[in-house]
Each structure stands twice: as structure tokens, then as C-alpha cells.
Amino acid sequence: MSQFIDRRTNGKNKSTVSRQRFLNRFKKQIKESISKALSQRSITDIHVGEKITVPKKDINEPFFHYAPGGSINRVFPGNREFSVGDTIPRPPSTQQQGPGGEASDQGEGTDEFTFEINKDEFLDFFFEDLELPDLVKTELKAMPQFQNVKSGLSLYGSPSNINITRSFRKALGRRISFGTDKRKKLKIAEDRLSGLSKKIAANSPRRLRLKKYIAFMKEKITAIPFVDTSDILYNRTTKQINPSTQAIMFCVMDVSGSMDEAKKDMAKRFFILLYLFLTRSYQKIQIIFIRHHTSAKEVDEQEFFYSRETGGTVVSSALELIYDIIIDRYATNDWNIYVAQASDGDNWNADSPYCQSLLKEKIMPLVQYYAYIEIMPRHHQSLWNSYLTVKEENSNFAMQTISKPSEIFPVLHALFKRKAS
């Protein structure tokens, strides 16, 4: 007796728990892999999975097994040329080859075990160092919000979407057009009837025939359905990403000699986080990279993170450039402008007051949010103090000193809070 069952509709994720445990167990290695990946990825590539490599020796499940060696007499198939007593030089690799290859199956083979994690898992690991609140994590990972927007009418739909006014109007039109001919004939018949001379008897065949015809016509007119299925119109809606607006994100970084790799790495995480936030709110985001030492320059991402410069620091050069670009290319009303600035706090002393006035008077009125981080400064310099006064006057200006990744989030905190409310 046999029975067939179609299991295909059952879930396919039986191994999810085990898989999750596997990822947890090798968290350390995975995070190393991710750190490496982060340094090689573009900011805008943050939304894809990642290939993870873990050393095999960490991942092997040990069991008692033989090492090569000893004196083994083994049987092989496919003899062509050998006779008993032949000696053969030992082949270079004397690997274990038991029946079924069990020993070599899980034993030490290649050095690395690679696998892939998906986008969500990647972000999870990325968020972990940043110590984001859970609400923010879900927000960042969530799919873009859609909104149903009215987009005309349709002949098909569900009863709850019937557009009554339009359906009735259409029904009325149909009733009029279908009935015109009949009403005309009715009118002619009625005219004729009333036009007959009184001499003709009430029960004369002519009068009776006309009366019958009129009754028939009236019936035909009333038989036109008041509402027909073909009249009914439905409201149509389409999904639209909400809100469908665009943003500009300025990444500003000090690239003077004192910004080393570790500081740049931290800055990169900061930029990525802001970028992620913006992708939740805006459909289209343009990133503009501005690096500066004594003079500022608009560059591509590669140059932004990887080329080195030395020399002094004049922050105002970057601020001027931001302002020029905004005025040149982006009319404020159409664009939401965000600025993220990372620096180690160095600035030419005389420049700081100028920065302060630039920000206050020119830039802050144009931007949605300005976030500034100072990474591992030796001590706060004049720039910090100038910025503090900007902060006092502008609620959309945030600044923070950062020595480890978990301190990045607070600088964007106000931003997220606003979004949530």
C-alpha cells in the first residue's frame, strides 16, 4: 500500500534555526569578514549580501580518524598493466581513501569555508557594533513604504471600490442612449393617437392597435435596466513609494595627514549609516563627496576614501564648496539636503570663526540636517567651539566626539526620532 503526498507547499525553511546558530557561533569570524568587506565596498552597495570566509580549522567538527601512514594493503579497480611484485614510485599525494571517502570528506581539505549571507544578515552584523536601538534597526531594514494612490477608474475591481457617482452617470447615459429611439416612436404613436378625430370609435381597431403599440413601447422603455453590470466603474489605485522625493547627501571629510586608516574607517561607517537612513526616506539619493585639507575638492568615492594627502587644514574651504554646489545645482525646494562631516578636529585657528558664520548664515538655512563627528581628537580645538555655537542656534545640527563605532548613532539620533514621530 502506497501513499503520495505533495510536500512542496510546506515551508522550505526547516534549517533556519540551525543556520542562525551557525552564524552566531562564527560571529567573530563573520564580523572580521564584514569589516574587510566594508572597507572595500561603496557606501551605496550596502544593500546586498556578502560572501563570508571562515578558516576551515575553526569550523571542522573533529572526530577520531587516521593520519596518513602505516602499512596498508588496498584494493583498486581498473588494473591494466600491473602484475604481482611490480613496484611503483609512490604518487605525490598519499591521501586517505577509505571506501566512500569518509576520511577525506570532512577531514582537513582546503583551508577556507566560504558561504554567503543575505542583505538582512549583513546589515544585522553591520548594526551590531553601532548599537542601534531595535526600532531603528527594523526601520532601516524594512522595505520602502508604499502608499495607495488613486489612479483613475477601472472596469474590474472589488465591490468595496465601486465608484457610485460615476457608475450611475454611466448608467444614465446608457439608459438615455438605449431609450432614445423607443421614446421617439412612443411620442409619434401618442401624437397620432391624440390626433385621431373624435369620430373614430373608442373601440375601433385602429385606435386599439395604436394603444397596444404605445403600451408595448412603454414596456420596452421600462425594460431597459436601471443599472447594468457594464455600467459599474471601480476606483483604481496603484502603489507608490512614499514619499517619492529626492535627497542630496554631502560627505565631507578632512583628509589631512592626521586622518589615519582607522579614523577613515570610522568615518565610513558614519556615512553608511546616514546613507541607510536616507534610503528609507527618499527614493533617489545623490551622494557628493568632498574632501579637503587646505583646499576642498569634489571627488569620487574611490578617491575620497583611498587617496592620501598631507598638509594643514582649512575647513571653510569645504563649506564654501558645499554652498557653491547647492546654489549651482540644487534649488532648495526640490531637494532635501543632508551634510555629514567627519574630521579629527584639526583646523587652522583663524578659520574657525569664518566657518561659524558660513554655517549660520549660508548653509544651515538650506539643509535638512547637518551631522558632524570628531573622531578621536587629541583635544578639542577652536573648530569644536565654533560649531557648538552653531548647535545652540540650530536644532537640526548635531555633533559628537567618537572613539568607537557605538558612539556614531547618537549623532543621528535626533534624525531618527523625528522620523519615528
Add this chain to the structure above:
Amino acid sequence: MKTKSTLLPQSSEWTFESLLLYEKAIGDIAKEFHLDTYSNQIEVISSEQMIDLYATTGLPIHYPHWSFGKQFVNTEKLYLKGYTNLSYEMVINSNPCISYLLEENSMTMQAIVIAHACYGHNSFFKNNYLFKTWTNAESIIDYMVFAKNYIHKCEQKYGANAVEELLDACHALRNYGVDRYKRPQKISLHEEEARQTERAAYRQSQVNDLWRTIPENFKKKQHLGSKKHRLPKEPEENLLYFLEKNAPLLEPWQREIIRISRKIAQYFYPQKLTKVMNEGWATFWHYTIINELYNRNMVSDSFMIDFIKNHTNLVYQLPYDNPNYYGINPYTFGYRMFSDINRMCTAPTDEDKLFFPELTLKEPLEALDFAMRNFEDESFILQYLSPKLMRDLKLFAILDDEKAPNIKVTAIHNSAGYESLRQLLSQQYNLAFVEPNIQIYDVNVNGDRSIILRHVQTDHRPLDEESTEKVLHYFHALWGFDVVLESVSAEGTVLKIFRCPAIERPSTSESP
């Protein structure tokens, strides 16, 4: 034979209707060949579900563990990149016998798989003596439900980490969780649950008794026995069993989890010992049954061409010098062994009469059935490997002695070599050829409670040091006191000693 048959559906796409028709036809023929099976539960699954099953070695229910996640991730990667094909079917030794068919299979493949798994493997599971003795097809699914729930409860009570560490240790030792010589008791869910609490209490009391260290008692013991109380009385091969019963520091739930992992190991044990026979039997019968369908005009020529192509790929044996050679193909070897038995019963040559006089007189079905029921790979080869098959496969033996500069051919497929080849090949399927023979030798009951394991070498083969040390580490975690592993030559000389903890503690550590 009666032939009132009609052509089965010939479309290469299967439907549930056509599966039913094929299954019926194949089942009828299997019955005529006296294949005795459990009833079949045939499930069609998607490739993702097959990858899930791979992770838990085919069991549809299993407790979660990171190693299954690793297996899953690995299979998924290889599959998605196209490095590997998934197997066409998976079959579980259970009653009813659950077989999984992959939805991508063509109609021909589904027919082969039904004959192969649902009648071939199924009848082997039901009738081979190893499966009958060491596994209980009725209760395995129920037992896995129990195991999963029990481990889940433990995770909630004692933390997932504690359970994971314990399972890691059990998994490392799972090849040593079977009584090979003692016949085990049957497992059943209801008994298992009912007796579990009782057993835990009892077991704990036994262990406590064993390790009682109240000075009075200790003194008494010293007075009473100048004879050394030896534990275990005989060397114990079932390491997990010994730990479950005797490790002094374990909690009752830990003992239960050890028990679960050795019960699962025991369930898989017969499959390790019958790879050749099991696959051979299933392959022999799918070949025979499908040919019978053809003889009865139930399938078309194009179906047969498709079938023969698939079958030929399955039973292809790569020669030893092919770069992809991975050992003797169990499908080929097993299939040819059973075909050879069939041949010797139906058309024996003079040579067969000389080598297998009793076989040449038997009914083929009877001889095949007997061979399937009463052997495992090692004894099966020893009993039935014929000179003809050795010649067909062109078998030869090579002695690889690490002390000699060259390797040497010791036997080939000629009359001088038959006996030796058969002996050697049979030994190759002895478990000791694959898994080192390691047993518990002694426990220092009255002293520091250290435990001594012994590895008796076969063919002078050494243990892999790195993995051995890691496994001993796990063993130490379960035992709780020093663990020593002695690698001993066949003659009894100690050749190498592994210790965990690695650094030997001074023996006078007990003095105040």
C-alpha cells in the same frame, strides 16, 4: 508471464496521476519478485526542501544544531553555484517507509527512484539483519520528536550554550556510541518518555554510589579488597554509553542528551556497514523491475533509452588512475555483486561450480533474498565475491608501506590473487579500516579518577594528532577528570600517549 498490460503514460513530465500508475505497476512487479516492504509514504519535495533534508542526514525531524546549519549553508552554496546536483531521492528507514522524490525529476527518473527507493531500499531496511537488530523503523520518527522536544526543554532550562557544548562533545564521539557486539534494546517513544524521569534519578544514584568518597566507606573498601576493582570489567567500545552511565559529574539531563545522541548514532550505524549491499540491492532491483516493465510493453523505447542512460551513469566505475577517482563506487560494486549472484544461480560456469557449489543449485530469488538478509558489506564480500567479478572489475591490491620507498602490487585478478583480493577488499569494509578502534580501557577508581582509552592500531596506522587532541578535549569535558589515550600496537606496546589536559600534572598534587 501474464501480459494484459497497457502502455503507461509516456510524457516526460510527471503528474500525480502518472506517478500513481507507475507506482502501481512497479509495486505489482515487486510483489511478483517477492520483495517484502514496509508500506510506502512517497513525498514530492522541492530542491530547497531537499537541501534542508541533507542538513539533517535525511531525518525530517531533528533538534537544531549549528553543524546542521553549516551543512545546509554548504550544500546550498554548492547547489546554487551548480557545483553539485542534488540526489534524485532520499529514503528513510521508517515504517511507513518515507521516500522523498525531487520535483525536478523527469517521469523516467521518478519511475527509477520509486523502484530504487520505495521497493529496493525499503525491502532492505525491512529485512536485513543489521537493520532489524539495531534500528526500530516503527519508532524513529516518534523518537526524534521526543529528542527534539527534550533538547528544546533543556535549552530553555539550562541555556542554549550549555546544550550546544554538550552536543558538540557528543557529536565528536558519535562514531563511538554503538554496541557492536551486544544486541541493543529497542527504542520506543512512550516508554522513553515514561521512563525518562525514573531513569534519570536511578542513574544519578548509581553514579553517586560509584564515586562515594565518604572516608569510612573508602577505608572499608581498602580493607576489603586488595584485589583491584576494575572499571570497566572488559574494555568498553561504546564510549558514549560508558560516559552516560559512569561520568561522575554530569547532571541527569546531560546523561539523557548523551543517550539521545548515541541512540541516533545507533540508528545510522547499519547504514555505514551496508553501503555496498544497500545501494547494490536497490540498484539491482530498479534495473530488474524497469526491464520487466519494458518486457511487458508498459514503457516505450524512448523511456528505456532515457533509463539506460541514467542507470549507466549511476553504475560507472572510474578507474583508479582517473583524477576524479574517489574509491570503489558502492552502486557499481553492489549492483554487480547481486547481478553476479543472480547469474551464478541461473547460468553457472564450471568455475562457479568450483567456487560456489551450493549457490549454483539455488533458486535465484531465494539466493538473492538470503544474501540480502544475512550479511553486511564485509561478510557479504567475503562470502560472494566471485573470480569473474574480480576479473570484470580488474581488481588489484597495492601495499603502501610508509617505510618502503615504493608501493608494491601484491595481488591481481588471477587465480593466485583471488583469495587474497577477496580477503583484502572485505577488510576494507570493516569499520576498523575507516574508524580507529578506540575503547575505554581503565579508570583509576580509587585515585585521581583519570580514565585511560586505548587505540589498538590496525596496519600500523597512526591517529591524526590534531583532531585526536580536539576530541579528547571534548571527552575530558564530559568525563570531568584527566583523560589519557594510549595508541597501542597490535602486539600491545604503547606507541604514543595523548593527554587532556595536555600538561601532565605532578602526581603528588594530592598532598596538602
